[in-house]
Structure formats: structure tokens, C-alpha cells
Amino acid sequence: MSKLITEKSKKAFAEAQTFIPGGVNSPVRAFGAVGGTPIFIKSGSGCCLTDVDDNRYVDYVGSWGPLILGHAEPRIVKKIHDAVARGTSYGAPTEAEIKLAQLIKEAMPSLERVRMVNSGTEATMSAIRLARGFTKRDAVIKFEGCYHGHVDSLLIQAGSGAMTLGTPTSPGVPLDFIKHTISLPYNDIDAVHEVCERRGKDIACIIVEAVAGNMGVVLPKKGYLEGLREITRKHGIVLIFDEVMTGFRVAPGGVQSLYHITPDLTTLGKIIGGGLPVGAYGGKKEIMDSVSPSGPIYQAGTLSGNPVAMAAGIVTLEILKDSAIYKTLEEKSNRLAAGMEKVCRDAGIPAYHTRLGSMLCTFFTDLPVTDYATARKCDTKRYAKFFHGMLERGFYFAPSQFEAVFVSTAHGEKEIDSTIDAFREVVKGF
Numbered sequence: 001m002s003k004l005i006t007e008k009s010k011k012a013f014a015e016a017q018t019f020i021p022g023g024v025n026s027p028v029r030a031f032g033a034v035g036g037t038p039i040f041i042k043s044g045s046g047c048c049l050t051d052v053d054d055n056r057y058v059d060y061v062g063s064w065g066p067l068i069l070g071h072a073e074p075r076i077v078k079k080i081h082d083a084v085a086r087g088t089s090y091g092a093p094t095e096a097e098i099k100l101a102q103l104i105k106e107a108m109p110s111l112e113r114v115r116m117v118n119s120g121t122e123a124t125m126s127a128i129r130l131a132r133g134f135t136k137r138d139a140v141i142k143f144e145g146c147y148h149g150h151v152d153s154l155l156i157q158a159g160s161g162a163m164t165l166g167t168p169t170s171p172g173v174p175l176d177f178i179k180h181t182i183s184l185p186y187n188d189i190d191a192v193h194e195v196c197e198r199r200g201k202d203i204a205c206i207i208v209e210a211v212a213g214n215m216g217v218v219l220p221k222k223g224y225l226e227g228l229r230e231i232t233r234k235h236g237i238v239l240i241f242d243e244v245m246t247g248f249r250v251a252p253g254g255v256q257s258l259y260h261i262t263p264d265l266t267t268l269g270k271i272i273g274g275g276l277p278v279g280a281y282g283g284k285k286e287i288m289d290s291v292s293p294s295g296p297i298y299q300a301g302t303l304s305g306n307p308v309a310m311a312a313g314i315v316t317l318e319i320l321k322d323s324a325i326y327k328t329l330e331e332k333s334n335r336l337a338a339g340m341e342k343v344c345r346d347a348g349i350p351a352y353h354t355r356l357g358s359m360l361c362t363f364f365t366d367l368p369v370t371d372y373a374t375a376r377k378c379d380t381k382r383y384a385k386f387f388h389g390m391l392e393r394g395f396y397f398a399p400s401q402f403e404a405v406f407v408s409t410a411h412g413e414k415e416i417d418s419t420i421d422a423f424r425e426v427v428k429g430f
């Protein structure tokens with residue numbers, strides 16, 4: 001296997017670093033966790049990416065989740081073109097915003113009212129403000145390893161036990177900003193129960209990735225989500241499902257539809273923007289009506305509900321109404337996951353595999369991964385070998401062990417089978 005030629009990417013990365021901090025506009029793109037220099041992309045089509053050196057890759061990042069229909073899906077591209085020609089932003093309401101809200105509510109009935117924003121971060125930040133304003137309480141519970149965007153108060157590293165205060169994970173976040181945040185281990189319902197019994201009356205909300213996708217894919221234990229619902233109801237705490245990744249990914253109705261749990265608020269992003277920058281938060285009418293201008297809790301946005309982004313989101317969600325899409329995605333994803341699992345088994349490579357619909361993960365570890373602590377036990381050096389081995393063979397996986405593999409409708413059986421074949425070669429070098 002010849003080494004990839006990536007001269008132009010290397011040159012672009014060197015130049016990018018003279019203008020952009022670290023050469024990238026979002027840190028994980030920089031390959032810091034796997035070493036090497038990032039590949040600069042020229043174009044995407046279907047399940048493939050082409051880099052500036054004209055290497056082609058089968059892409060399993062899918063822009064980190066949004067591209068469930070693949071790159072440059074012709075129907076989405078057409079709607080974006082049409083929308084652009086009518087003007088890119090008006091700063092006044094449009095019917096497209098009603099349409100996208102309607103499509104979201106049809107798939108996720110718990111979102112009785114929806115407010116559009118521009119990113120997942122903005123959605124979670126706004127949902128937390130709303131929960132605090134609505135309950136007139138300050139404290140927030142989040143879980144270790146769950147990512148909700150770069151919201152100040154959520155950039156927290158848990159203390160050593162539920163009684164100790166956490167510390168900020170980033171300079172620039174004052175201790176005072178996280179003093180109302182309680183970080184608990186994911187999948188540990190007793191920890192939630194204990195904290196809520198003690199100080200339930202202080203807690204505004206619990207925010208959770210109902211199926212976690214930002215420490216690799218970690219599934220909730222049986223009864224965990226039901227437990228969260230029960231405890232929050234008992235203490236009058238707002239339950240926020242962060243479905244920025246899982247909404248329309250695992251099913252049109254997200255994790256809440258698969259587990260039959262109705263959160264009070266839900267945050268969305270990624271797929272609902274069809275590849276353009278969109279986020280949304282929504283939920284119970286009584287809570288959402290506290291948002292300005294119908295209520296006192298302020299939240300606004302110059303480009304929120306942007307007509308081009310709405311057009312991309314509408315066509316995407318309309319296409320996704322076809323339930324046959326999720327059936328095919330399930331088959332393809334299962335084919336990939338089962339194939340990767342077999343490669344590991346045959347080669348005697350310790351690995352723990354997780355999957356829900358078209359998001360999946362191969363953890364290089366011999367222990368089950370159920371939370372952040374167990375995820376951290378993975379062999380990240382082995383993951384780096386996996387990543388570079390696959391990249392050299394033309395398969396673009398996330399440059400970090402702690403991310404999901406995303407399958408899109410554009411992935412064919414042929415590409416999936418060649419991915420498995422390449423993986424079989426790569427493990428020989430482990």
C-alpha cells in the first residue's frame with residue numbers, strides 16, 4: 001500500500017496556521033488526537049470526499065452528523081440554489097420557518113413550540129437559560145462525556161465525587177460560571193437520585209445526550225432514561241434531551257421516540273439544517289412560551305431561521321419522511337458494524353462495538369463502555385493506527401476514538417464491503 005500523497009494539504013495547513021488558530025475552525029479537525037496533518041477537502045459527492053491532492057475517500061464523518069443523505073444531495077442542492085436566488089436573508093419572518101417547525105413537530109410531537117437558532121451550541125445554551133428562567137432555579141446537572149457544544153457553564157470537569165465541585169475544562173471559564181453546574185457520571189441513576197434528593201429544589205434542569213455520541217457511541221442502560229424522567233418529574237426539574245446528533249439520525253423522532261420518553265425540552269441541530277448552520281430548541285408549550293417575545297426570557301438571532309438554511313432543512317426532513325430510508329440505513333449500518341466486529345474477532349483484537357441506527361463505534365478496549373471513565377480506558381494509540389491505516393486506503397473516519405461513525409444513504413454495499421476489507425488489512429499492523 002503506497003503512502004498517500006498529501007503535499008497540497010500539508011501546504012494548505014501550513015498556510016492556514018498563519019491566519020487561523022491551529023489552522024482550523026473547530027479543534028477536532030486538526031488531527032490532534034491521531035497525529036499527522038489534516039486533509040484539506042476540495043469537494044464532496046454522495047458518500048465520498050475529494051481532497052486538494054485529488055485523493056478520494058469514503059467518508060464516515062458526514063460533516064460530524066448532518067449529512068445523513070450524503071454530500072451534495074441533488075435535491076438539497078437544487079432547493080438551496082432556488083432559495084439563494086430569492087435572497088439570502090431578510091431579518092423578517094418567512095413561511096419556510098413555519099414549514100420546518102411543522103416538519104420537526106410531526107416527527108417529534110414533544111416539540112409543541114420550536115425556536116430556530118444557528119448551531120447546536122446556541123440551542124443548548126438557550127434551552128438552559130429557558131429552563132433556569134422558567135423554574136427560577138440556577139443549578140444544572142450534566143453528565144461526564146456528554147457534549148452539548150461550547151457553552152461556558154458546561155465546560156466542566158467533574159470533581160472527585162458528587163460532593164466536590166468541578167473545575168472548568170477551559171481557561172476563560174470563570175469558576176463562578178460553573179459553580180451551578182453539577183457533573184455526574186453517565187448511566188449512573190443512583191448518583192442523580194442522590195443529588196436530587198439532597199438539592200432537587202435548586203436544580204433547574206438535567207441536560208443529557210439520551211444516547212451519547214460524543215465519547216464514542218454509548219448507549220443508555222436499561223431504565224436509565226426512564227429514571228431521569230421519573231426523578232425530574234418528582235422534583236419539578238426540566239428534562240432536556242440534547243438530540244443535536246440523534247434527532248432524525250437514529251429515527252425521525254430521535255431517541256425519545258425509540259425509548260418512548262417525553263422530555264420537557266429538546267435541542268436539535270446537525271441533520272435539521274441539511275448541511276447548513278441550523279440549531280433549534282423546543283418542547284412543552286408552557287415552557288417555550290416563556291421565551292421572548294411571548295415571555296420574558298431573552299433569546300434572539302440576526303440570521304436565525306435563515307431562508308437558505310430553512311430550505312435545506314425542509315427538503316432534508318421531507319426526504320426523511322420515507323420510512324424505507326431508515327430501514328436501508330439500518331441494514332447498511334448493521335452490515336458495516338457486523339463486518340468490523342468480525343474483523344476484530346477473527347484477528348483477536350479486543351474491541352467493544354456499539355450502534356444505534358446509523359451511528360456506531362468501535363472502541364479498542366476489552367471492557368464494556370458504559371460511561372466516560374470506561375471510554376477513557378480505550379487504546380487511543382491503536383485508534384490512531386486504525387485511523388491512519390484507513391485514511392491511506394481511502395476511508396475517512398473521525399480523527400478521534402471518541403466520535404461516532406456515521407453511515408449515510410449514499411453509502412453502498414460495495415463501499416461498505418471494501419471498508420471492511422481495508423480494516424482487515426489494517427488490523428494486521430496492530
Ligand SMILES: *Cc1c(COP(=O)(O)O)cnc(C)c1O
Binds near residue numbers: 119120243245269270
Ligand atoms: C454537535 C453537538 C452539539 C453542538 O452543536 P454545534 O452545532 O457544533 O454547536 C451539541 N450537542 C450535541 C449532542 C452534539 O452532538
